[in-house]
Amino acid sequence: MSCMAQRGLLTLRNCDNPEARNCAKCGRPMCSEHLSARSGHTMCLECAAADPDKDRQYDAEWASGYRREYYRRNNYAPILFGVGVLGAVGLAGAYWDHVDRRAFHANAANRTLDDDDGVAGFGDS
Amino acid sequence: MPKPPLNAEQANIVRQQQVSLHRPIDDLSGILGPVAQFDAAGDSSRKALGCTGPVLIVVSLFVLFVNTIPFHLFIGLGLLAAGIVVLVVWNRKKAEDISDNLRQCAVPLLVALREDFGSDPIEIKLDLRPPMAKEKQTSKEKVNKVTTTIYTDPWMSGDGLLHDGSRLRWNVVETIVEKSYWKRGSSGKQKLKTKKKKRVEIEVDLTLKAKTYGEKQTLHGEAKLKRDGIDPIPCDAIINVIADLYKQAQPAAS
Numbered sequence: 001m002s003c004m005a006q007r008g009l010l011t012l013r014n015c016d017n018p019e020a021r022n023c024a025k026c027g028r029p030m031c032s033e034h035l036s037a038r039s040g041h042t043m044c045l046e047c048a049a050a051d052p053d054k055d056r057q058y059d060a061e062w063a064s065g066y067r068r069e070y071y072r073r074n075n076y077a078p079i080l081f082g083v084g085v086l087g088a089v090g091l092a093g094a095y096w097d098h099v100d101r102r103a104f105h106a107n108a109a110n111r112t113l114d115d116d117d118g119v120a121g122f123g124d125s
Numbered sequence: 126m127p128k129p130p131l132n133a134e135q136a137n138i139v140r141q142q143q144v145s146l147h148r149p150i151d152d153l154s155g156i157l158g159p160v161a162q163f164d165a166a167g168d169s170s171r172k173a174l175g176c177t178g179p180v181l182i183v184v185s186l187f188v189l190f191v192n193t194i195p196f197h198l199f200i201g202l203g204l205l206a207a208g209i210v211v212l213v214v215w216n217r218k219k220a221e222d223i224s225d226n227l228r229q230c231a232v233p234l235l236v237a238l239r240e241d242f243g244s245d246p247i248e249i250k251l252d253l254r255p256p257m258a259k260e261k262q263t264s265k266e267k268v269n270k271v272t273t274t275i276y277t278d279p280w281m282s283g284d285g286l287l288h289d290g291s292r293l294r295w296n297v298v299e300t301i302v303e304k305s306y307w308k309r310g311s312s313g314k315q316k317l318k319t320k321k322k323k324r325v326e327i328e329v330d331l332t333l334k335a336k337t338y339g340e341k342q343t344l345h346g347e348a349k350l351k352r353d354g355i356d357p358i359p360c361d362a363i364i365n366v367i368a369d370l371y372k373q374a375q376p377a378a379s
Contacts, residue, residue: 007240007288008240008241008288009237009238009240009241009364010238010241010287010364010367010368010371011241011287011288011289011371013288058154058158058161058232058233058236059236060236060239062233062236063236063237063239063240066233066237067237070237070361070364073361074361074365074368076368076372078371079289079371079374079376081289081376
């Protein structure tokens with residue numbers, strides 16, 4: 001499987017590098033470039049950036065956390081090029097919606113509506 | 126924070142306080158990141174030295190004139206010498222101080238947009254001399270006992286190709302207005318009061334690629350910010366202007 005990270009801030013595009021391992025936190029397949037060195041390459045940059053104990057170094061992990069925070073603060077919806085797994089090809093002009101859509105769709109394909117992981121989350125009530 | 130070792134190019138940037146580079150984004154981050162860390166570490170050591178020197182001199186004067194302490198002359202002179210040495214070192218280290226704009230705005234901006242830039246070289250020019258350096262002073266006048274000094278600091282400009290084929294050019298100019306006047310306090314003492322304000326002008330041109338966006342067009346955006354004090358602007362201020370231009374862009378249908 002290919003890496004499910006998305007590159008960029010102003011516009012987004014799929015990484016699509018070959019998978020190195022799955023993130024220990026979110027489970028998404030990630031390439032070596034999108035795994036956090038600080039976590040010992042066990043977590044993706046986004047999950048590692050959510051760790052509040054991170055020291056403030058301007059690196060790829062900081063950039064990943066900054067992107068998420070920037071989108072949240074400014075309600076910015078970047079243009080997403082090449083959705084791939086969603087079915088569209090090339091310049092889709094779709095928008096990223098905070099949760100990586102490809103991961104959502106990939107998981108949905110393997111699960112039924114009755115599946116419950118026992119943890120409250122998106123869609124649970 | 127330990128000072129990172131600098132190579133010859135990075136040491137030259139610290140010495141010259143000017144950056145004019147034409148490199149891919151990863152190279153730029155690799156060069157400027159350690160320079161920013163070096164400056165951050167230098168700031169904390171300069172702060173420590175700047176406090177220690179005067180304290181040593183005050184203590185030495187106290188010891189010199191209190192003759193109840195044994196060997197007070199030797200100890201006092203030793204402390205005085207140490208204080209003077211510390212102040213000399215502090216003065217030398219001040220020459221290594223570069224504008225905080227690098228580590229609080231330019232480096233975060235380049236790292237945040239790292240994946241947006243393509244592999245082509247980016248042209249970046251940074252003036253890292255302190256924002257209120259004498260060379261940046263453009264006027265000084267005294268009206269009604271108030272001295273107004275204006276500094277103009279065009280400290281950053283850049284030009285590069287983004288991954289979607291668009292060309293991004295940006296320019297940041299800061300104008301610092303310093304007003305100072307003497308004021309008599311309630312105790313009758315004269316005190317020099319100083320107020321600093323800053324205007325920041327950010328200009329961005331985004332030339333969209335015809336193949337990606339249907340037609341080639343150049344979008345122009347600008348922002349004018351006013352701030353109290355001379356603290357660096359966050360990189361958000363520049364990214365906001367670019368993001369506003371992207372909001373106007375419509376990708377061509379595939």
